[in-house]
Amino acid sequence: MGEAAPKPNPTEAMIAAHAMPDTGWSVAARKDALARLRAMGVPDRRDEYWKFTRPDTLTQMPAPTAAVFDPDEAPIFGDVDRLRVVFVDGVFDAEASDDLSLEGITIERLADATSDLHWARDLYGALELRGQDPVERPLAALNTAFATDGVLIHVTGQPSKPVSLIYLHKSERSDAVLHHCIKLDAGASLTVLENGPAAARFNKLMEVEVADNAQFHHIRAQGRDHERCAATHIFARLGAESVFKSFTLTANGVLTRNECILELTGDDAQAHVAGACVGDGAFHHDDTVFVTHDAVNCESRQVFKKVLCNGATGVFQGKILVKEGAQKTDGYQISQSLLLDGDSQFLAKPELEIYADDVACSHGSTSGAIDEDALFYLRARGVPEAEATDMLTLSFLAEAVEEIEAEELRDEINGRMAEWLARRRG
Amino acid sequence: MLSIKNLNVKLEEEDKQILKGVNLEVEAGKVHAIMGPNGSGKSTLSYVLSGKDGYEVTEGSAELEGEDLLDMEPEERAAAGLFLAFQYPVEIPGVGNMTFLRTAVNAQRKARDEEEMSAAEFLKAVRERAKSLKIDADMLKRPVNVGFSGGEKKRNEILQMAMLEPKMCILDETDSGLDVDAMKLVSEGVNALRSEGRGFLVITHYQRLLDHIKPDVVHIMADGRIVKSGGPELALEVEKNGYGNILAEMA
Numbered sequence: 041m042g043e044a045a046p047k048p049n050p051t052e053a054m055i056a057a058h059a060m061p062d063t064g065w066s067v068a069a070r071k072d073a074l075a076r077l078r079a080m081g082v083p084d085r086r087d088e089y090w091k092f093t094r095p096d097t098l099t100q101m102p103a104p105t106a107a108v109f110d111p112d113e114a115p116i117f118g119d120v121d122r123l124r125v126v127f128v129d130g131v132f133d134a135e136a137s138d139d140l141s142l143e144g145i146t147i148e149r150l151a152d153a154t155s156d157l158h159w160a161r162d163l164y165g166a167l168e169l170r171g172q173d174p175v176e177r178p179l180a181a182l183n184t185a186f187a188t189d190g191v192l193i194h195v196t197g198q199p200s201k202p203v204s205l206i207y208l209h210k211s212e213r214s215d216a217v218l219h220h221c222i223k224l225d226a227g228a229s230l231t232v233l234e235n236g237p238a239a240a241r242f243n244k245l246m247e248v249e250v251a252d253n254a255q256f257h258h259i260r261a262q263g264r265d266h267e268r269c270a271a272t273h274i275f276a277r278l279g280a281e282s283v284f285k286s287f288t289l290t291a292n293g294v295l296t297r298n299e300c301i302l303e304l305t306g307d308d309a310q311a312h313v314a315g316a317c318v319g320d321g322a323f324h325h326d327d328t329v330f331v332t333h334d335a336v337n338c339e340s341r342q343v344f345k346k347v348l349c350n351g352a353t354g355v356f357q358g359k360i361l362v363k364e365g366a367q368k369t370d371g372y373q374i375s376q377s378l379l380l381d382g383d384s385q386f387l388a389k390p391e392l393e394i395y396a397d398d399v400a401c402s403h404g405s406t407s408g409a410i411d412e413d414a415l416f417y418l419r420a421r422g423v424p425e426a427e428a429t430d431m432l433t434l435s436f437l438a439e440a441v442e443e444i445e446a447e448e449l450r451d452e453i454n455g456r457m458a459e460w461l462a463r464r465r466g
Numbered sequence: 467m468l469s470i471k472n473l474n475v476k477l478e479e480e481d482k483q484i485l486k487g488v489n490l491e492v493e494a495g496k497v498h499a500i501m502g503p504n505g506s507g508k509s510t511l512s513y514v515l516s517g518k519d520g521y522e523v524t525e526g527s528a529e530l531e532g533e534d535l536l537d538m539e540p541e542e543r544a545a546a547g548l549f550l551a552f553q554y555p556v557e558i559p560g561v562g563n564m565t566f567l568r569t570a571v572n573a574q575r576k577a578r579d580e581e582e583m584s585a586a587e588f589l590k591a592v593r594e595r596a597k598s599l600k601i602d603a604d605m606l607k608r609p610v611n612v613g614f615s616g617g618e619k620k621r622n623e624i625l626q627m628a629m630l631e632p633k634m635c636i637l638d639e640t641d642s643g644l645d646v647d648a649m650k651l652v653s654e655g656v657n658a659l660r661s662e663g664r665g666f667l668v669i670t671h672y673q674r675l676l677d678h679i680k681p682d683v684v685h686i687m688a689d690g691r692i693v694k695s696g697g698p699e700l701a702l703e704v705e706k707n708g709y710g711n712i713l714a715e716m717a
Contacts (some may be wrong), residue, residue, distance in 0.1 A: 431558070
């Protein structure tokens with residue numbers, strides 16, 4: 041009777057395939073994260089928060105390959121005045137990037153920050169660790185342990201333009217792990233733009249510390265390479281009267297898991313997180329959001345819209361946790377899908393957990409088809425059916441896009457979506 | 467202009483005949499009004515002519531300037547010159563009124579192989595027409611009909627009509643939900659569009675709209691048929707005595 045060969049442990053296989061960069065000040069945080077990862081193990085389908093999304097492609101070694109896609113269009117944000125920071129397959133490209141100096145802000149490459157007293161020492165991995173409870177996020181721990189590159193941004197004032205992180209994908213075998221730390225001092229403000237597919241597989245984490253009265257705006261357009269997969273995390277902590285607003289546009293990509301973990305720790309803070317995605321065919325898109333209210337009179341909004349067709353899948357797992365004492369909380373959460381055919385599906389798990397008695401929290405989740413009355417109205421005005429369907433698709437996505445405060449950036453996103461839809465129509 | 471012959475229509479989903487042989491000729495330059503009690507088939511007629519799903523034509527024909535309307539898609543009917551002012555205009559969040567109007571105007575022009583309107587040309591035309599309908603810049607910028615009052619929605623319908631310059635206009639209970647001032651404004655908008663080459667079919671419950679939009683011919687519709695036709699005095703008779711007398715006369 042021979043014994044079955046021991047099953048390979050996927051967590052150890054992942055750990056073995058990554059090397060921990062020796063960057064001095066971050067090593068302690070990295071080692072802690074590695075210990076966390078070992079204790080948690082990489083996600084599998086039995087995990088409560090991975091029921092709707094198969095984690096295999098995000099954890100298997102080596103990473104699945106992804107063909108480089110030429111979208112045949114000018115990159116998004118092209119007309120926006122911004123400071124460009126370019127990564128190619130997860131490696132900072134100084135040549136392609138702008139000069140990183142800008143008034144009111146310091147930007148450093150993670151790999152170059154060697155001072156043992158670096159400010160980022162208190163942030164790197166710290167918000168990720170806070171976000172591990174009560175829901176485990178092993179891929180975030182993996183990121184903290186093994187991130188090879190990223191930027192450290194310290195905002196002390198009001199920089200005159202957004203920082204634009206551009207992720208180019210040139211190798212079909214790239215497996216990139218990027219970690220950004222962003223610290224906004226009291227009263228400071230920053231807009232961060234992100235775009236591009238980044239790599240065949242992309243694990244990206246962003247920790248954002250928003251001090252009192254500071255404002256952070258984030259607008260992201262995830263790259264359109266069909267075969268790429270991505271697991272991204274945003275961990276943010278908000279001080280009093282601060283503002284955090286994040287919007288993500290996604291089209292294409294065989295697998296995307298975007299997690300956003302926000303903690304409102306100062307009174308009168310505002311956190312908005314929104315997403316619009318358009319999925320056609322081999323497309324699985326998962327938004328997993330956790331907002332914790334731990335202060336008085338804060339507002340949070342989650343607005344997610346997904347347009348799905350030809351077998352695409354959309355997932356939304358959104359939670360609002362209102363802690364004891366977080367009175368006057370105003371929490372709003374909506375997730376909706378527009379299913380353009382019978383082959384696509386939307387899986388939603390909205391959750392509210394409230395321990396304060398004077399709060400207003402609402403949530404809703406719907407799936408539906410194109411509104412026939414609206415379609416007829418447009419056609420009766422002479423708009424052909426396909427074009428009318430596109431208009432109604434944009435109309436459906438609008439509530440999410442409206443969450444972008446800057447008109448220029450909102451127009452940029454709207455314009456891009458309209459182009460994509462028109463092109464699909466041929 | 468519009469020629470309807472023995473039009474018979476049933477609901478697609480259930481075995482219910484709504485129109486039972488409608489005959490109607492609307493000439494260019496004329497305003498015809500259709501009045502009738504609830505459920506007589508007035509709105510169905512407007513939907514069938516403009517191509518809404520859910521109806522089945524079992525017999526008869528409807529032509530616009532000799533072209534078979536019933537064979538066309540709704541957008542083709544629009545491009546051919548048919549316009550329906552909706553009783554309940556639809557709200558479309560996230561689509562700006564101007565974007566919508568321009569898309570519609572240019573889609574129709576494209577369908578007719580005409581040159582599309584430039585942004586500047588379009589803007590000028592909209593502003594002119596919006597002004598006379600007291601539609602301000604804010605209403606033009608807002609999403610289509612979202613948050614509009616009843617009166618604003620109907621004015622917006624007339625603005626669309628003015629921009630699209632159709633040959634044949636059907637107004638489905640355009641007076642519903644309007645106060646006196648709004649009705650006057652809407653009527654003036656319609657009257658401004660009356661011309662030699664354009665026909666109108668005004669569907670209404672009440673005579674009062676016809677005080678403002680003076681019809682050439684008035685039809686009474688009941689139980690899926692036009693049961694009586696006459697001049698404007700017919701509308702006054704309905705206003706005075708209700709439909710009862712006329713329907714009894716027919717029986």
